[in-house]
Ligand SMILES: Nc1ncnc2c1ncn2[C@@H]1O[C@H](COP(=O)(O)OP(=O)(O)OP(=O)(O)O)[C@@H](O)[C@H]1O
């Protein structure tokens with residue numbers, strides 16, 4: 140129970156994304172910015188931002204909170220195209236899929252989605268695929284195996300569109316979420332969009348309407364700071380906290396990719 144407190148909110152369905160940016164810097168207060176991670180709400184998540192903005196750092200702690208929030212029945216898979224140092228501690232886990240194996244994890248999660256949709260699998264326990272450097276992964280595939288890349292993108296689109304009620308979820312991190320890797324408007328199916336680090340106009344305009352971009356004002360986001368868009372309309376500014384107990388976080392994530 141003690142470890143649960145470190146990374147989650149008190150309500151069982153609420154998932155902490157970060158702390159309110161203005162309160163943090165304005166008066167040193169930690170006001171949580173949360174999303175509903177139950178199947179009532181779309182928690183398909185996109186984390187975007189330039190290199191070094193803190194995507195993997197955020198992904199790591201978001202992943203830990205998802206593991207805790209989902210309870211012992213939840214199952215997580217991790218695709219790490221770049222084999223980032225941040226995730227080196229996961230390399231021996233059975234549900235960790237590096238570089239040329241990332242698509243295996245997608246296939247497994249996609250099959251679960253289909254079995255649930257067809258009624259063959261009646262379970263609705265949370266299934267989450269975390270995929271770091273998704274865009275780079277798709278671009279690499281497009282360069283070598285175009286047909287396979289298209290099939291992969293189609294499966295990603297289907298999970299984004301149908302996953303919520305079936306409790307199958309994607310957490311995707313990438314630098315620039317170009318439409319090339321999200322065909323047929325599938326980018327619109329993310330309930331939680333996080334753009335971390337410097338405000339890059341071209342990235343904002345891919346993901347947010349003009350009137351919301353204007354609300355960002357003159358905020359200068361650094362590493363681990365940025366914008367959250369919840370369900371297409373709720374705009375929040377966040378500060379991603381420093382992980383206080385890294386060993387505990389790692390133990391939670393290792394367990395989530397190993398047990399069962
Ligand atoms: N919220 C944060 N608080 C403190 N340090 C952070 C935070 N976020 C990131 N960092 C640090 O900033 C550096 C870059 O972070 P990270 O590797 O997560 O960036 P990235 O966006 O994933 O970069 P890349 O695109 O190159 O993979 C790391 O050294 C990390 O420890």
Ligand SMILES: [Mg+2]
Pocket residue numbers: 194195196223
């Ligand atoms: Mg990274």
